[in-house]
Amino acid sequence: MLTPLSEPVQRMTPSRYLAFARAVQALGRAQDRAAVVDAVRQAAREVSGASGISMSLRDGEECVYVAEDADFELWTGQRFALEDCISGWSIMSGQQAIIPDIYADMRVPHAAYEKTPIRSLVMTPIGEPNPFGALGAYWDELDGPQPGDAEMLTALAAVVGSTLRAIDLAEVLRLDRERAERLYRESKELLRSQAEAERHQTLLINELNHRVKNTLTIIQGVARQTLRGATSLDDAHDSFEARLHTLAAAHTLLTSLGWRPVMVRDLLASATAAFEPATHQAFSLDGPDLRLSPSTAVAMALALHELGTNAAKYGALSSESGQVDIRWWLARSPDGPRLRLMWRESGGPPVVPPSRRGFGSRLLESGLARELQGAVRLEFPSTGVICHIDAPAPLPGELNGGPSPEMGRVGA
Template structure:
């Protein structure tokens, strides 16, 4: 049991000694405050906190029942016990009716210890309940601080939270500015020093920062660390001040009381825990500001890079295509319009020029597509993937020689959500690859369907039974300009699958492949689930 703080109303010194001696059997001697008269009682009642009031039936200027009424008006929950020589049962009954906790006869002081033990147990329960409420409040304050993104937000949270934690009459938030203390904000029953600055060595918050530890001041006028003249215009009679960060403190948080009050170890621990959380919140603010600066710098660099990429794309589109068209045009003239017609080695040279020019044209187109994918902003809509896939196959049939025994299986009901233009490019590349790599297959099959794996989103699948590839080389599959088959066997630039991967990743999806040499390949990808809408972008 904690040490009981008892206000004892008694004018007989011998009786008081006997009562105090009887109370020594508690084990923990109480902290007694004596009041021998009405004025002394009133001064003590307003001067400090108590766990219990013991009262005789009468002292000069006041009877015990009046004292109990005054206690009830100011502290309704404070236990009041009569210890008197009056044995009148009617008077005792009247005391109980008016709210007495108990009555102990001075002839039966052996009963006093059990009564004090009961009061102590209740005081301990109240203390633990207050502490539990304070800890719950501290958790909520810490949550709020973790979400604070500005100094003003931190200050507002701390100044009100500091006062609520310990039920103080006031709280202040102080920041160190060089050799001065800046009283940034306060929450109090009366004005203090908000907005003012004082030298570190001229105020108690400066002392807490310089010493790196808490300052507990039960009586501001009895502590030489306190500039009393600065406190006289205020309500403050006692305080506790703790540093924000023990090592190289950056500020302080204070609690103030309008009556003499010695902050308990629990109260000091609570406000120090708040100060420690405030330190983290202020450090987080610095990190957030630095992160925001980095994001702004990175955004500017990305914007500049995009501008350069846009300029490069324009240059590629114009400056490279124009001479390429010239080379291809004159090569075509050499192959078809000269008289006499070229034959043998000269004609072979010209055909190589025409072929290389066509390959360069395709490479430029693929590079521009890759650039477009990186720069294009997503416009998300429901997309009929199955219908797009069917259109892609129809286009491939129109531009390719007839293929016998070709089997196409496409689920035209497939839907997804994404950018229609980009997803069309992705399907064109995947299905064109399947078309290309089944060209030499005896009974080619190309499929597009969906699968559902446990615990995953819908998986879209393009499968063929073409040449496949070695899975040991799968890491190179989506890298630009990497080809798993020689140009002499299958034409291409090695950029198509890179474009597909960037499109799927841009949508927040994932793509992977499985294959066996000579037994085809399977490409699977995921996309966000489609939202409920009345129509699609292609309706």
């Protein structure tokens, strides 16, 4: 169920809702930071109902005003020390400032405002959990901000922050591509023939394109599933950012290995580290030395994130004595060897089977099962949730040591 809108927001005029919708659409089309700044400049004033707006970004220990829309001159292009301006206060504290009288608030640098008609303001941080900018709205009268204005600005700042982070991720991918092309150019000089150089270029570009497309496909799928199951804007933002962090951690691990197959034990340790409680060691890992292909490893990391999140909220990890045992092995099937992994919770609150499949269950049993090219099955005994994951077996040459005893069990 969606979180009901507050009464002040419900009283907002349709034109402001339309302005917010246009801003979201413009931000969705933005390909770089300049386009984001332009979208904010065009929409923020109408969304907020303010006499003027500004946008500033952090640059080291300073904030730089990059955009404004007002009937009076503000500070675009100027720099201020973070501790000397209200936007810096909002960035450093991560809090929204609602100031009905700027000359009664010592956080505001009064000298900077004397040449303006501004009497009240709202300053909202951009970016979570570490803000990197601020969105300012100004009124030329005391008590200018009305009920609901701050909420609209918070929502707009959240969309701006998510858009800028997505653009930064795209920039990282672009730099990766440029780095690969540069490596090609350097390696071409060492190759003995033009034919060998062209073959090497094709391999590099095809591999990079494949990796980038796969990453973007996964991000789009996660975003679609997250928005479909979210109950509020904050819930969607937090869930999407947590899943992006999981995806980034899996990519970091794979990058450190040169995008070669990764050890199952290393992947599990990385994916569960964020859920390990400070009071005791909750996770037990047991299985043979096996390696997973990069694509299987990314999907497996996302599956483990969903299980860990559910366990921390409702399951074994919500209890001081809760345990999660993870076992994996190779099993034979009519289609050949398969990797089997079992997640078993114990010591948590009694489990009641759900009357219907929730968002997390659907994501595991449908979306992530497709990404794994296998199957995910959930069980809900009273002692704790059990999850069975079936995934493609390691490729030939990716085994370290012999197969587990379960290799002799057909369909195990």
